[in-house]
Amino acid sequence: MIIEAINVVYRVPNGQTVYEGLSLQVRPGEFLGILGRNGAGKTTLMDLLTGYRPISGGSLKVMGEEPISSHRRNKDQIFVLSHDIQIQQSHKVSNYLEFTSFFYPLYDKKLEGELVEYFDLDPSAKFGSLSTGQKVKAQIVAAFSCMPNLILMDEVTAVLDPESRKKFFDLLRTVKRRQECSVVMATNIAEDLNGIVDKVLFIDRRKATVHKVDEIRHLFNLEDAA
Amino acid sequence: MKTYLHFLKSNLLYNKVELSFSYGLTGLVFCFYFYLREVGSEAMTGMNFVSIAFYALLYAFFSNKKKFNLKYLVSLPMPKAQMLMVKTCSDIVFFAPFICLGFAGGILSKLEVHPLALFVLLVQAAILASLVLFDSDVEQPRVENTKASFVNRLVFIRNKLDFLFSLGIVGGIAAVVFISKIDEVAAGLILVTIGFLGIGLKYYQSLRLLKDESLSYFIVKRDMLKMGLKASLIAAPVVFMHLNSDKLNSPFGSNKVFESILKNDLGTLEKYVETGELPVSKGYTPLLVAGRVGNVEAFNLIYSKAESSIDDVVSGKKFFGYGVAHLSALSNNLSMMERVLSIRPDALDMKTSQNKTPLMVAASNCKAEMVDYLLHKGANPNIQTAKGETALILAAKRSCIASTALLLEYNANPLVKDKKGKMALDYFGENSKLKYLFKRKMPKEHFEAKRALASEEKL
Numbered sequence A: 001m002i003i004e005a006i007n008v009v010y011r012v013p014n015g016q017t018v019y020e021g022l023s024l025q026v027r028p029g030e031f032l033g034i035l036g037r038n039g040a041g042k043t044t045l046m047d048l049l050t051g052y053r054p055i056s057g058g059s060l061k062v063m064g065e066e067p068i069s070s071h072r073r074n075k076d077q078i079f080v081l082s083h084d085i086q087i088q089q090s091h092k093v094s095n096y097l098e099f100t101s102f103f104y105p106l107y108d109k110k111l112e113g114e115l116v117e118y119f120d121l122d123p124s125a126k127f128g129s130l131s132t133g134q135k136v137k138a139q140i141v142a143a144f145s146c147m148p149n150l151i152l153m154d155e156v157t158a159v160l161d162p163e164s165r166k167k168f169f170d171l172l173r174t175v176k177r178r179q180e181c182s183v184v185m186a187t188n189i190a191e192d193l194n195g196i197v198d199k200v201l202f203i204d205r206r207k208a209t210v211h212k213v214d215e216i217r218h219l220f221n222l223e224d225a226a
Numbered sequence B: 001m002k003t004y005l006h007f008l009k010s011n012l013l014y015n016k017v018e019l020s021f022s023y024g025l026t027g028l029v030f031c032f033y034f035y036l037r038e039v040g041s042e043a044m045t046g047m048n049f050v051s052i053a054f055y056a057l058l059y060a061f062f063s064n065k066k067k068f069n070l071k072y073l074v075s076l077p078m079p080k081a082q083m084l085m086v087k088t089c090s091d092i093v094f095f096a097p098f099i100c101l102g103f104a105g106g107i108l109s110k111l112e113v114h115p116l117a118l119f120v121l122l123v124q125a126a127i128l129a130s131l132v133l134f135d136s137d138v139e140q141p142r143v144e145n146t147k148a149s150f151v152n153r154l155v156f157i158r159n160k161l162d163f164l165f166s167l168g169i170v171g172g173i174a175a176v177v178f179i180s181k182i183d184e185v186a187a188g189l190i191l192v193t194i195g196f197l198g199i200g201l202k203y204y205q206s207l208r209l210l211k212d213e214s215l216s217y218f219i220v221k222r223d224m225l226k227m228g229l230k231a232s233l234i235a236a237p238v239v240f241m242h243l244n245s246d247k248l249n250s251p252f253g254s255n256k257v258f259e260s261i262l263k264n265d266l267g268t269l270e271k272y273v274e275t276g277e278l279p280v281s282k283g284y285t286p287l288l289v290a291g292r293v294g295n296v297e298a299f300n301l302i303y304s305k306a307e308s309s310i311d312d313v314v315s316g317k318k319f320f321g322y323g324v325a326h327l328s329a330l331s332n333n334l335s336m337m338e339r340v341l342s343i344r345p346d347a348l349d350m351k352t353s354q355n356k357t358p359l360m361v362a363a364s365n366c367k368a369e370m371v372d373y374l375l376h377k378g379a380n381p382n383i384q385t386a387k388g389e390t391a392l393i394l395a396a397k398r399s400c401i402a403s404t405a406l407l408l409e410y411n412a413n414p415l416v417k418d419k420k421g422k423m424a425l426d427y428f429g430e431n432s433k434l435k436y437l438f439k440r441k442m443p444k445e446h447f448e449a450k451r452a453l454a455s456e457e458k459l
Helices: A042-050 A093-101 A109-118 A132-145 A162-178 A213-219 B002-014 B016-035 B042-063 B070-075 B080-090 B092-108 B115-144 B150-179 B184-211 B220-243 B245-249 B256-262 B266-275 B286-293 B296-305 B324-331 B334-343 B345-349 B358-364 B368-377 B391-397 B401-409 B424-428 B435-441 B444-458
Strands: A003-011 A017-026 A031-036 A057-062 A078-082 A150-154 A182-186 A199-204 A207-211
Touching: A003 A042, A017 A042, A017 A199, A017 A207, A031 A042, A042 A057, A042 A078, A042 A150, A042 A182, A042 A199, A042 B070, A078 A132, A078 B070, A093 A109, A093 A132, A093 B002, A109 A132, A109 A162, A132 A150, A132 A162, A162 A182, A199 A213, A207 A213, B002 B016, B002 B080, B002 B092, B016 B042, B016 B092, B042 B092, B042 B115, B070 B080, B070 B115, B080 B092, B080 B115, B080 B184, B092 B115, B115 B184, B150 B184, B150 B220, B220 B245, B256 B266, B256 B286, B266 B296, B286 B296, B286 B324, B296 B334, B324 B334, B324 B345, B324 B358, B334 B345, B334 B368, B345 B358, B358 B368, B358 B391, B358 B401, B368 B401, B391 B401, B391 B424, B401 B435, B424 B435
Parallel strands: A031 A182, A031 A199, A078 A150, A150 A182
Antiparallel strands: A003 A017, A003 A057, A199 A207
């Protein structure tokens, strides 16, 4: 199992309870979408899976290890892609890719070159001169070049232009077809998940439930709105 | 090690502009020092270096921020413990100017710590500063995302108290080490060991903070108790020192006989003298105490009725070997000195085991009136201590201008060198305002030879 969560509880110390009894399973090669209203806890779930925050109760395992543990061995098979990650402004795209590649033994330099071209990125450009979308594209290049078994994506599609979004989803479809890795993708754009993910985790009022992709429209009362 | 070198390399390569700026400034400071090294004393230059090092530390604090945010670092495939270690140790490149300037400052100020220990201590300080920075990187995003409430804001007070507590412990230990005047190698070893313990403790705390989110919040039950305990531990020594300031400030301890001497309570003193109950505390006899505080009446009472010897010397740690004449010089009470000399005229040049005379004691403590009196009485100004220091050198070392002027007036020899090969003027600095006084007493050839040497060096 890539991800296994059993009755996970997360409470912000001195704050509100974000989840109660969250259970979830992600198998190898499976794509999971995470949906929820603003402030429901999508990014917080990503933080729990990354090991940035500890769970308050239950059990959470990613690649067979507790994310908060200090001695994880399988972390080089996971890549975290987030709109929240900031890279120093003076770093060039090539600097960032080189720094990241050091940590991933399966890093594919050839693929990196192809993806840089595919996403039309300038490797000599500094992060300070890039738009938010271009910064995310640099992270996407790193994510797929690392050849991980699991990619955690947090709100990355919203900042991409239509052409780059199409390229990104085409790439995701190729990866899914080859069953190269599992993907967990948190997003606010429900349509992004159509035809991409195998199931959806919907977080609402401390509860998280797993749904089929075709149930997305019911989750947000989109039919009534239409 | 490989990961550490990777971080170190990335810090050096990807922060070229910032580092060039700070390293360049440090280089300029050193260039200025070598260009202007004749100006002022070394101790003053040392203090200037220490001040600049403080600014370098501040610069490192502000420039060493937001290279990669914590989320990125946590997501990297390496254990948190290793990430914390390599990140904080590789950030040392930002603190290099602080280490260099602090080291130069420490050496020039003649700190009583071994140079190697001083260097290690500065590196330790840089690593500690880096760990403190890391903690703020962990805490800031957590605290920013919490609901603004009174309880959550208490974290700020708790952190400040923690910082004060740590600073108090470090300062206390360093003070004890310096006050106890142990050998500089031993002092260095103790401080470096404590430094490593401090880093270990801070590292453990930072790691806990990284794993335990609740530590970034104020948990009333847990933190009130801890804060109370720490506040008490900070307050207790302060209150104790305040309540016992008299006893603590007294170099000879406290008992009823000594108190009666200090308060000039001759009635009480007489009772003790008659019963013969005269205590010795911290190596001081009552007669020595009377001499130290300059109480002539108490001195006469003890000397006439008790079996106290004028040859008593301090056997305690502070002022070891000082006789009543040395202590009278320290008291700066001329009548006291007059009385001692009336009993023992040869006490004028009485020497301790280190060859220190009452004149040297007065000169090195800037007691100009006493220096004048002793010189007038015929004290020899050219006696040297075991370290080769004369009264003039001791006065110059402490920048006692009036005493220096008086000693020169009474023909103290300005050409005598101590065992470090330095004369009194060397301790004042070449451009000292007192140079004229020295010039009057020193042969012309000395200055001419020095000037010739300086111009040769320039060529």
